[in-house]
Amino acid sequence: MERVFVLETGTYIRKSGPNLALVRDGKTVEEVALDGLRALTLVGYPTLTAAVLRELVSKRIETVILNPKGRFEARLVLDEHKHVERRRNQYAVLSDPERAGACARAIVRGKLETQARFLGKRATATANAALAASAARIRALQRSLDGAGADLDLIRGMEGHASNVYFQSFPGLVTNMDFEFNGRSRRPPLDPLNALLSFTYTLVTSEVTNAIQRVGLDPYLGSLHATAYGRPSLACDLVEEWRVLLVDRLVLGLVNRRAIKKDDFIFRQAPKGGYADEAEMRDKRPVEMGPGLRRTFLQAYEAWMNRQAHHPATGKNHTHRGLILEQARLFLAFVMGEAEAYTPYPWPGVR
Amino acid sequence: MNPANAKLQSKAKVDFALLLGTLRARVLRGEDMERSARILANESVWKVLPPNRALEWALLAQSAGLLDLAVRILGHINAAHPEFAPAWAERAALLTALGRGPEAMALTKLAPDGVDLSHVEIPTRTESGDDPVPDGAFRAARREDDLLRRYLDVFRGREDCFARQWANRNEGTAGYVPVRRPMTSQDLRDHLQGRKTYGVYLMEGPGTVRLGVIDADLAKSLRTGKLDSAKRSAVYRDRDFMLNRVPEVAAEAGLSCLTEFSGGKGFHFWFAFEAPVPAARVRHVLGRIATVVGRDLTAFNLEVFPKQDKVGEAGLGNLVKLPMGLHRVSGKASEFWPKVRGDVWARLEAGLGRLVLNPASGLDGSGPTGDGGGQVLEHPRFSEWTATYPELALVSERCPALAGLLASCREGRGLTMREEKIVYGVFGFLTRARTILHHALGNQPEYNPHLVDLKLSRLRGTPLGCRRIHELLGLTIDYCPFEKPVPYAHPLLHCPQWSTADSPKAERVNNLQDALDHLRASLDMVARFLPARS
Numbered sequence: 001m002e003r004v005f006v007l008e009t010g011t012y013i014r015k016s017g018p019n020l021a022l023v024r025d026g027k028t029v030e031e032v033a034l035d036g037l038r039a040l041t042l043v044g045y046p047t048l049t050a051a052v053l054r055e056l057v058s059k060r061i062e063t064v065i066l067n068p069k070g071r072f073e074a075r076l077v078l079d080e081h082k083h084v085e086r087r088r089n090q091y092a093v094l095s096d097p098e099r100a101g102a103c104a105r106a107i108v109r110g111k112l113e114t115q116a117r118f119l120g121k122r123a124t125a126t127a128n129a130a131l132a133a134s135a136a137r138i139r140a141l142q143r144s145l146d147g148a149g150a151d152l153d154l155i156r157g158m159e160g161h162a163s164n165v166y167f168q169s170f171p172g173l174v175t176n177m178d179f180e181f182n183g184r185s186r187r188p189p190l191d192p193l194n195a196l197l198s199f200t201y202t203l204v205t206s207e208v209t210n211a212i213q214r215v216g217l218d219p220y221l222g223s224l225h226a227t228a229y230g231r232p233s234l235a236c237d238l239v240e241e242w243r244v245l246l247v248d249r250l251v252l253g254l255v256n257r258r259a260i261k262k263d264d265f266i267f268r269q270a271p272k273g274g275y276a277d278e279a280e281m282r283d284k285r286p287v288e289m290g291p292g293l294r295r296t297f298l299q300a301y302e303a304w305m306n307r308q309a310h311h312p313a314t315g316k317n318h319t320h321r322g323l324i325l326e327q328a329r330l331f332l333a334f335v336m337g338e339a340e341a342y343t344p345y346p347w348p349g350v351r
Numbered sequence: 352m353n354p355a356n357a358k359l360q361s362k363a364k365v366d367f368a369l370l371l372g373t374l375r376a377r378v379l380r381g382e383d384m385e386r387s388a389r390i391l392a393n394e395s396v397w398k399v400l401p402p403n404r405a406l407e408w409a410l411l412a413q414s415a416g417l418l419d420l421a422v423r424i425l426g427h428i429n430a431a432h433p434e435f436a437p438a439w440a441e442r443a444a445l446l447t448a449l450g451r452g453p454e455a456m457a458l459t460k461l462a463p464d465g466v467d468l469s470h471v472e473i474p475t476r477t478e479s480g481d482d483p484v485p486d487g488a489f490r491a492a493r494r495e496d497d498l499l500r501r502y503l504d505v506f507r508g509r510e511d512c513f514a515r516q517w518a519n520r521n522e523g524t525a526g527y528v529p530v531r532r533p534m535t536s537q538d539l540r541d542h543l544q545g546r547k548t549y550g551v552y553l554m555e556g557p558g559t560v561r562l563g564v565i566d567a568d569l570a571k572s573l574r575t576g577k578l579d580s581a582k583r584s585a586v587y588r589d590r591d592f593m594l595n596r597v598p599e600v601a602a603e604a605g606l607s608c609l610t611e612f613s614g615g616k617g618f619h620f621w622f623a624f625e626a627p628v629p630a631a632r633v634r635h636v637l638g639r640i641a642t643v644v645g646r647d648l649t650a651f652n653l654e655v656f657p658k659q660d661k662v663g664e665a666g667l668g669n670l671v672k673l674p675m676g677l678h679r680v681s682g683k684a685s686e687f688w689p690k691v692r693g694d695v696w697a698r699l700e701a702g703l704g705r706l707v708l709n710p711a712s713g714l715d716g717s718g719p720t721g722d723g724g725g726q727v728l729e730h731p732r733f734s735e736w737t738a739t740y741p742e743l744a745l746v747s748e749r750c751p752a753l754a755g756l757l758a759s760c761r762e763g764r765g766l767t768m769r770e771e772k773i774v775y776g777v778f779g780f781l782t783r784a785r786t787i788l789h790h791a792l793g794n795q796p797e798y799n800p801h802l803v804d805l806k807l808s809r810l811r812g813t814p815l816g817c818r819r820i821h822e823l824l825g826l827t828i829d830y831c832p833f834e835k836p837v838p839y840a841h842p843l844l845h846c847p848q849w850s851t852a853d854s855p856k857a858e859r860v861n862n863l864q865d866a867l868d869h870l871r872a873s874l875d876m877v878a879r880f881l882p883a884r885s
Contacts, residue, residue, distance in 0.1 A: 124450070132450050140411075143441075144375070144410050144414060158379045158380065249484065254484055257486050259486035296492040300484070300488045
C-alpha cells in the first residue's frame with residue numbers, strides 16, 4: 001500500500017519486523033508493510049514508538065497528523081538542506097513586488113479560469129441561466145486581472161469577489177435535494193457540504209504542501225497569501241488551482257450521485273452563547289462527517305487522486321496526485337528563472 | 352452642429368480616468384456594488400468613452416453582474432467603432448457564455464473584414480454535467496450496510512445482550528461470555544471479517560423466539576482420526592441425504608430453512624420467523640422434523656435449539672454461534688450452503704438471498720410433523736421431477752438408504768463401486784430401467800451412456816434386497832417397514848409400478864437345456880487346464 005490512513009483514535013503503532021503493527025485495545029488489528037509505503041496520515045493522535053519514527057524518517061515517508069475532526073495539525077518535516085539554493089531563489093523572487101504580483105495574478109487567473117469553466121460547463125449541461133451569469137461575471141473579473149498590476153490588495157480583493165460569486169451560485173450545482181448550501185462556512189462548517197469541502201480542502205492542501213517540500217521549496221512563503229505565523233502560504237497559493245478541479249468536482253459528484261447521504265453526518269446543536277474557545281468549537285461543531293463516511297470518503301478520495309489526467313506541459317498522463325507534483329515542479333522552474341511565469345494547470349479537455 | 356451634439360462632444364473631452372479608477376477599485380473588489388451599478392448604468396457616460404475605456408466599462412458592468420448592460424455597451428462599441436476588434440470578441444464570448452449562441456454566431460456575419468471570430472462556437476450540451484467521480488467505495492459501503500441491516504434483522508434474539516466466543520488455543524477449549532449491550536453493525540462487521548466471533552441468545556422475549564435451529568453434528572465416533580473410504584463415503588451419503596431431506600421435511604411442515612455449514616463438525620438449519628413465536632412451539636415442530644430425518648441418519652446427530660420454553664429472569668437461555676463466523680479454536684469459518692465463491696459480502700448476499708422468513712402461522716403446519724392442517728408448497732422443479740420419475744420419488748421418500756444414493760447422484764458426486772452396484776441392482780429391474788438409470792447416473796463425472804446400457808443388459812436375477820443393501824453400505828439403521836410381511840424385502844416393493852413379471856428371467860429358467868450345455872462346455876474348458884492324470 002502506498003498511502004495509509006490511520007483513523008481510529010487510541011491506535012498504538014509499533015514496528016513489527018518489516019511492518020508497522022496497528023494495535024488497539026492491546027491487540028494487533030492490522031499490519032502495514034513499510035516496503036512501498038509512501039505516505040502515512042494519522043487522524044486522532046495515535047501513539048508512535050521511537051522505532052516507528054526512525055523508520056518514517058529514514059524511509060522518507062510523508063507523515064501527516066490530522067486532529068480527530070480531520071483538521072490539519074502537523075507534519076513530520078524532514079531536513080531539506082540540499083535545496084538551499086532553491087529556497088534562496090524563492091525568497092528573492094517572492095520578495096520582489098513585481099514578480100510576486102505577477103505570480104499572484106497567475107495563480108488567481110488559474111483559479112478563476114477553473115471556476116468560470118466549471119460553472120459554464122454545468123450551465124450548459126443543465127441550461128441554468130444563473131450559473132451562466134456567474135460564469136460570465138467571473139470571466140470578466142479574470143479579464144480585468146492584468147489591470148491590477150502588482151497591487152496585491154486588489155488581486156486578493158478580486159479573488160475574494162470571484163469566490164463570493166462562485167459560492168453564491170454553488171446551490172445551483174447541487175442537484176441532490178437532501179443537501180442545502182447557504183454560503184461557504186468554515187471554523188466550524190455549518191452544513192454537510194461545507195464539512196465535506198473543508199475536509200477535502202485540508203487533504204488537498206496537505207498534498208500540495210508535500211509536493212512543495214519534495215521539490216525543495218519552502219511552503220511558508222507565498223505571494224497571494226500574505227505571510228502569517230504557521231500558515232503555509234505557498235501551499236495555500238498553489239492549492240487555489242485545485243479547489244474546483246479536485247475538491248468541488250469530487251464533493252459535488254458524490255453528493256449529486258447520492259453516494260453520500262445526509263444520515264452519514266453527525267449533527268449537534270451549536271451552543272447559544274457561541275463557542276468559548278477554539279477547542280470548544282472543534283468539539284461541539286454543529287456538523288461533522290460520521291466515522292463510516294470518513295472511512296469511505298477517504299477510499300473515494302484515494303481513487304480520485306489516483307485517476308489519470310493529461311498534462312500538456314509534460315505531454316504525459318499523470319495521476320491527479322502526480323499533476324500536483326508536476327505543478328510544483330513548474331513553480332520551481334519559475335522560481336529558478338527557467339520559466340518566464342508560472343502557469344496553473346490548464347484543465348485540458350474542458351472549455 | 353446642433354446644440355445637443357455640441358454638448359456631447361464637450362463631455363467626451365472630459366477625462367473619466369479618475370471615475371474609472373474608482374469604479375475599478377470598488378467593482379473588482381465587490382465593494383459598494385449598488386452605487387457602482389448606478390454609475391455603470393449611466394448611458395451618458397459610457398456612450399462618450401473611447402472604445403478601449405468603454406470596453407473596460409463593459410467588463411466592469413459584467414463583473415458587477417449587469418450582464419445585459421455589458422451586452423449593450425459592447426453592442427454600442429461595435430456600432431460606433433466597428434474596427435475595434437477586441438469589443439467584437441468580447442461580445443461574442445459574453446453572448447456564448449450566457450447561452451445566447453445563435454446571437455454570437457450572427458456576429459461573425461456582422462463583424463467587418465479583419466475581425467476574426469472564427470473561434471466562436473455554440474457549446475454542445477452534455478448529458479448531466481456531473482463529473483464521473485469514483486463512487487465505487489460508497490456503493491460497496493451501502494451494499495455492506497444493507498446486508499448488515501438485513502442480517503441483524505434476521506439473525507436476532509435477545510436485544511440487550513449477545514455472546515462473544517473466547518478460545519484457549521493451547522488447551523483447545525472455547526466458550527462464550529455475555530456482552531451486555533445491543534449488537535452494533537460494527538460488531539457484526541468484526542464477526543463477519545473474522546476479528547471476533549459472536550453468538551446470539553435465541554430467547555428474544557419471555558418465552559418467544561424469532562429463530563430456531565436444527566444443529567446437525569457429526570457423530571463423535573466419526574470425528575477423530577482419518578476415516579477409511581467406506582466411512583467417508585457413508586458420511587458424504589448421509590450428508591447429502593440430510594441436506595436434501597431436512598428442507599424437504601420442513602417444507603412439508605410449511606417451513607423454510609437456510610442451511611449453514613458450521614465450519615467444523617456439521618451443519619445448522621436456520622428457521623427465521625417474521626415475528627416472535629412461542630419457543631415451545633418452535634421446539635416442538637423442529638423436534639418433529641429432527642426426529643423424522645434423524646431416524647434415517649447414522650453419521651449425524653440432530654439437536655434442536657432453543658432447548659428451553661422460557662428462561663428465568665437471571666438466565667440468558669441457549670445461544671447459537673451466528674452464521675459466517677470464525678471458530679476461534681479451529682480457525683474455520685462457517686458458510687451458507689451451498690457455498691458460493693467471492694468475498695464475504697458476496698457470500699453473505701447469496702446466503703441472505705436464499706432466505707425466506709417464515710410466517711408465525713407456519714408453525715400450525717402438519718405433514719410428517721404430525722399436527723394436521725399445513726399446506727405444502729413444492730418447488731416447481733421438484734414437482735416436475737416427481738411427475739417424470741415417480742419411481743425415484745417414491746423410493747427416495749421411503750428408503751433412506753437409496754435416498755442418500757440418489758441425493759449423491761443429484762449432487763454429481765462419483766459413486767463407489769458398491770453404491771453403483773446398488774443403483775443398478777435396484778432400479779435396473781424396473782420397466783423403465785433404462786430411462787431411470789440414465790437419468791440417475793447422467794450427472795456422474797464418468798457417465799458413459801453405452802456403458803450404462805451394457806451393464807443394464809447384463810443384469811440377471813432379482814432386485815438387491817434390503818439386507819444386502821444395508822450390508823454393502825454398512826448401515827446400522829432399521830429396515831424400512833412394509834404394510835404386509837414379505838419373504839424377500841427389497842426397495843422396489845415401495846413402488847406400485849414394480850411387479851415380479853417385469854423382472855428379467857434368468858437364462859436357466861428360460862432355457863435350461865442351453866444352460867446345461869454352457870455348463871458342460873465350461874467344465875470342458877477348465878478340464879483342459881488340469882494336469883493330466885498319470
